[in-house]
Amino acid sequence: MQSFTDRAERYLNKRHAEVVAAAFILVHTIITSFGAAWKLPIGLLLAAASIFANRWIDRQGTAAWVIPSALALVGTLTAAFGGSNRMYFAYLIGCGVISLTYLDRRSFFVYIGISNALAGGLILAAGASGARLANMWTATQFFGYDTICMMLLWSCSFFQGKAETIEKSGHTFETIMKTTPSYMAIINDKAEVEYISSSLAEWLGISHMKYAKYSALLDLLPTGDMKMMFQEIIEQGGYVERNFEAVVDNSIHWFVLRSSLLEEYGISRFFEWVDITPIMEAKNEAESATRAKSDFLANVSHEIRTPMNAIIGMTELTLSDNISSEQAERAMAIKTAAISLLNIVNDILDFSKIEARKMEIVSKPFDFSSFLNDLVNIVNIKANGEGIALTTRIARDMPAVVCLDDLRLRQCLVNLLNNAVKFTNKGCISLDAWSETLRDGRLKLSFSVKDTGVGIKREEISKLFNEFQQLDTHKNRNISGTGLGLAITRRLVELMEGEISVESVYNVGSTFSFFVICDRFDAEDLANIQIKGIRVLCYEPNHYHADALEYALKNFGVEHVVMKDLDMTIERLGKGGYTHVLFDASGKERVSAYSFMTETRFIMLKNVLDQKDPDFMDILTRPLLPTTLANLLNGRDKKETKEAASVAVEDLQTKDSFVLVVDDNPVNLSVAEGLLRRCGVNVETASGGQEAIEKASAAEYDIIFMDHMMPDVDGLDATKAIRALGARHLDSVIVALTANVVSDAREQFFLAGMNGFLAKPIIVSDLHDILLKFLPHEKIVKNAGARK
Amino acid sequence: MRHLFIVNPVADGLKGHLKDAIGKIRAFLDNHSQLSGDIHITRWKRDAVGFVRRYVQETGEFVRVYAVGGTSTLFEVVNGAIGLPNVQIANYPLGRCNSFVRCFGDDKLYLFQSLRNLAFSETIAVDVIRCGFNYSIAFGALGVESTSGRTGEALMDWVGYNADVCYRLAAVYYLLRSDSGENYRINLDGVKLDGNYVSILAANQPCYGINLKPGVGAVPNDGLLDLYLVKKTSRFKQLRLMHDYINGQHGKWFDYISHHTGRRVSVSSENVMCICADGERFYNTSIDFEIIPYAVDFVCPKGVRALRA
Known part of the structure; x- marks a missing residue:
């Protein structure tokens, strides 16, 4: 419910206040001019003058109240001490100029206080004779008139001030609604429009924003889905922010919308939405470019790695054939160069993946x-x-x-x-x-x-x-x-x-x-020494390895001595009391003379390229890793004293294993076939997806190696078709054999039902890992040194 | 199939009877347990538009939406349902004018006021008029209909009764004014029909207002928009002309009343126009009316077919 003051504020403005003030002066003039008609025009003049003077005062600011206050004081004094006409003039002057001050409430109170108190005091000081008393009474009456006049005029100024504020804020609001590029709408509690912005009117094809007033907001919206969304927002209440798209004029536009409640004077809700179509189009373009980049990556990966597979694979097969050392050297050079090239390609692909934000960290x-x-x-x-x-x-x-x-x-x-x-x-x-x-x-x-x-x-x-x-x-x-x-x-x-x-x-x-x-993952440490009383003596002439050994043994908290001099080592060894002696191969002859010390274990240290020593069983290859050292000192390494850091992988051998290799590239087929036959695997080949489906339906295979991109039926579809052949094919092992190594592709393989993945060019150890993983255990004959 | 009842609490026939109406619907649903239904009482203007649309889309089933109210309620339901393939519209006429269902015959109104009939009757595909961004099922109008309709409603709200008299008084007031009629630029499927008119009616069916039938020849499922143009003439002649016009007696006024059919008409004016679509008003200086043939499936009780006036 609006108060009278609130309503008055809406309707009173500067002009109204002036008119009221001037009218009051005029009315008072008319009343007092009975019997003295000559007073009327003066009153009229003063009324008019008060309006213009008011405007002048308004422009000057509040300091100008001094002038009318002084004039009013003079008028009152004149009224007190002068005759009736003078009193009248003074009164009119006072009333007339009072209206000049009504804008300033402070001056109003000051005037009332000072002028009337002063006048009253002066009157009293002059003595209370009959005439003076009569004048004092008149002055008091005027004081009363003053006060009424003032109160009325002050009310006008109050409302005027308020009206001006409303007018100012109304003007500001209108300016915003006319100039904002956002689409804004304010509705009342009946979901009818109170205001819309000019930009919204233009967007909706309404000639002027005022034509939308009191229409239902939903009637103005262009699409059914927009109407639905706005209805939902009105129903939901509260603050809402969301993105939406709308088809307008046969093209898709994207918007960001914000809406909040307003609860004042019957206004219910505010909506603002902004067209972000250019931003979304740029985003879509960027995403499209990223997708194109990804596709390019996938293609490049495949196109480069496929021939690389042929080079590396064929070289591998050549090296396993009976060839001269010169030929072996050349083949090795080709293989090395090819691997180097592959590494460069991998680097470039990795970098491109990172740049395209396609690199994933799979923990x-x-x-x-x-x-x-x-x-x-x-x-x-x-x-x-x-x-x-x-x-x-x-x-x-x-x-x-x-x-x-x-x-x-x-x-x-x-x-x-x-x-x-x-x-x-x-x-x-x-x-x-x-x-x-x-x-x-x-x-x-x-x-x-x-x-x-x-x-x-x-x-x-x-x-x-x-x-x-x-x-x-x-x-x-x-x-x-x-x-x-x-x-x-x-x-x-x-x-x-x-x-x-x-x-x-x-x-x-x-x-x-x-x-x-x-x-x-868990609380277990990498390595720990569980046995007490270990004393280690080390002979390590290389100071780098000596420092590392010193660090490792100290880290374990084990009593130890690391010597770089053999003589000093032998001297210490002679004193006995060591559980373990680690020595460099250069000291083997002198150290092994103490091998009668049964309570001491002797371990020879060598570098990876050093020749194997058939006479000595306990050998460790540098660098010593914590687990290796811990296992040694804990006595858990008996089976592993052979060269744990084995590099070369001996051939894996299988028996009675049947494998189908599917690839549309005959060279790739040949490479894969060759590498598999080396492991004793019986290999059949298929040159396309359709052939693979036919062969898989006719025979059982331990593993099917399936290429991805093939012209007739690609690897994914072929896999799905094989899985659909029957119950027994659900358990068939199908391994993707592909040059497409981007992470998205791998996910596709597993989703299609494949069990594993082997990248081209085929790395022999990876191939062995796959065979070890998927072939039945009884078909593995020899697996010496294969990487675990 | 789901059944959604959209109840407009401010419809003429529901004022003071809302509870009874809801009770009646609930009782009907209870007595017909094979029907699964929901009732929604509208809360503000066009609440039903968004609600119907969301309900139909979220349900995913076929929905028969009952506009329980007058032309306004039907207008909201049509605007919510338009474009959705799995919706049928029914009207339980409880409004002041019930323009659309009257086209099936004033004496057939009772057939629409049976829930059983509405729930178990078949549908017919009817046209809908696109009016700017909205859709009307009965008519779109400019000039005396829309302007006097606004005045008549305000008068009725003030007087408190007899809408028919109020509307007619408002129309008379409008027609007697010297500024009645407007210069319009009209384009019907490429044909210019510019002129000074006191009434423009784009009709999908013959009725509007209370008991008025100006749209002679308009049928709601012929795929055509019927356009009626009434030229401005002298004030008192206009009164007589309009009286015959709204009662469907165009015969002797062929010099002043023209009837056209087409698919799309654009109307514009230099001054703002009050545009009426199924009793709902908008303001703009231009508007397009376009027929959308067979746009909605409307429930038509047995024994009823769309009549020309």
């Missing part, structure tokens, strides 16, 4: 010890071949099982280690790793690769992780690489919530460090 639990083992194996031969010592300092309290993307973590570390090997001519490469539990219970795994290589100039460090960046290209021109490795490493580390950094001194060496964050 899953993996055995950290095996991970380190494989990692070291990959780099050890290369480093050793260059005469560089590869050492490790792995904290024993690192987790035994880590939940992370082992593939990507390995990629980062291999990149750094390979770089270290590339840029180090002599000395040592050290891989350090340690962990820390964060406050939220997650693990921070830290790694560093330190080398004694060529180092990096200070001014080049900042561009080290930029893509396609190779430093000091003149000096390093014989060092191969695309310049993507570190850029990829940095991105991968960042995807794993980590950071990478480098410290380097030119011509001294570099240390690349990074950390990643992962979830802890």
Whole structure:
């Protein structure tokens, strides 16, 4: 319910207030001019003058109240001490100019207070004689008239002030509604329009926004779905924000809408929606470009890897044939070059994937010890071949099982280690790793690769992780690489919530460090010593390996001595009391003279490329990883004292196994067939999906290797068709054999019902892993040294 | 099939009888347990538009929507249902005018006022007129119909009774004014029909208002829009002309009343026009009326067919 004042505020404005004031003066003039008609025109003049003077005062500001107040004071004094006409004039002056002050409430009160009190005081001071008393009475009457007049005029000014405020805010609101580019609508509690913006009127095809007033808002909306949505919002109440699309003029437009309640003067709700079609179109275009990029990636991946498969596979088969050493050398060179090319292609594809935000970190639990083992194996031969010592300092309290993307973590570390090997001519490469539990219970795994290589100039460090960046290209021109490795490493580390950094001194060496964050899988540590009373004596002439051994044994808290001098080692050995003696091969003759010490176990340390020693059984290959050392010291390694860090995989042999290989490329078929026959597998081939379905329905196979992209029936459809052949085919093993290695494709394979995935070019060890995984156990004849 | 009853509490026939009406519907549904139904009482203007649309889309089944009220209620239901394939519309006429169902015969109105009839009758496909962004099932009008209709409603709200008299008084007042009629630019399927008219009626059926039948020859399922144009003439002649016009007696006024058929008509004016679609008013300086043939399935009780006036 609106109060009288509220309603009055709406209707009174400046003009009204002026008219009221002037009318009052006029009425009073008429009343007092009875019998004195000459007073009337003066009164009229004063009434008019009051309006113009009011406007003048309005422009001058509140300080101008002094003038009318002074005049009113004079008028009152004149009234008190003067004759009737003078009193009248004074009164009119007073009333007339009072209206000049009505805008300012302060001046009103001041005038009343000062002028009338002063006048009254003066009257009293002049003595209360009859005439003075009569004048005082008259003055008091005037005071009464003054007051009434003032009150009325003050009310007008009050309302006028309010009306002006309303007018001002109304004007502001109108300006907003006329100029805003957003579509705005305000409805009342009957869902009828109170206001819409000009832009909305234009959009709706309404000539002027005022024509929409009191129409139902839903009547104005262009589509049924918009009407439905707005009705839902009105029904829902509260603040609503949502995106929607509407087909207007046969084209799709996207909007962001906001709506909130307004509860004042019968207004119910406010709507605002903004056309974001250009933004959405740009977004769709960008998404389309990303999809095109992904498709390109998939195609490039397939198109390059398919012939690479032929090169590497055929070379592999050639190497296994009876060929001369010269031919073997050439074939090996082809294979090495092909693998190198493949690595470059992989780098480029990986980088493109990262750029297209298609790289995913697939976290899953993996055995950290095996991970380190494989990692070291990959780099050890290369480093050793260059005469560089590869050492490790792995904290024993690192987790035994880590939940992370082992593939990507390995990629980062291999990149750094390979770089270290590339840029180090002599000395040592050290891989350090340690962990820390964060406050939220997650693990921070830290790694560093330190080398004694060529180092990096200070001014080049900042561009080290930029893509396609190779430093000091003149000096390093014989060092191969695309310049993507570190850029990829940095991105991968960042995807794993980590950071990478480098410290380097030119011509001294570099240390690349990074950390990643992962979830802890369980509480078990990487390695622990469970047996008490272990005393270890080490002879390690190489100071890099000696330092690493020192670190490892100290980390275990085991009593130990690491000697670099053989004589001193022998002296200590002679005193006895050691449970384990680890010695370099160079000290074998002198140390093994003490092999009569039955309470001591003697373990020879060798490098990966060193010849095997048939006379000595207990041999460990450097670098010693924590698990290896722990197993040794705990006495759990008896079966594994053979070369645990085995690199070469001996051939896997099977019997009575039947495999179908499906590929539309005859070369690929030939490669796969050759590699499988080497393992004793009976191989049938099919050159397309349709042929594969026919063969699968006629015979049973232990494994079907299925290519993906084939012209007639592709691998996915063929797989689905084979699965649909009958109950027995639901359990058939179908492995994708494909050059399409983007992650989306892999998901498709599994969704189609495939059991596994083997990338082309085929890596023999991966092929063996697949055979080991899916062939029945009784069909595996020989599996010596295959990678676990 | 689901049955949705849209009840307009401010429909003439429901004022003061809302509870009874709801009770009647509930009793009907209870007595016919094979029918699954819902009742929605509209809360504000066009509440039914969004509600019907959402209900039909979310249900996924066929829905028979009953507009329990007058032409206004039917208007809202049509606008909610238009374009949806799984909806049928029925009208339980409880309004002031009930324009659309009257086209089936004033003496047949009682057949529509049977829930049983409406629930178990077949449907016929009827045309709908697109009026700008809205859809009307009965008519679209400009000029005396819409302007006097607004005045008549205001008068009726003030007086409180006898809508028919109020509307007629308002029409007389409009026709006697010197500024009655307007210069319109009209384009019917490419044919220009510009002129000064006092009434423009785009009819899908012959009836509007209370007991008025100006749309001679309009049939709701012929796929055609019937356009009636009444030229401006002298004031008192207009009164006589309009009297015959609204009662469907166009014969002797062929110089002033023209009837056209087509698919789409565009009307515009320099001054703002009061546009009426099934009794609902909009204001703009231009409007398009376009027939959408067989746009909705309308429940037609047995024994009833659409009549020309």
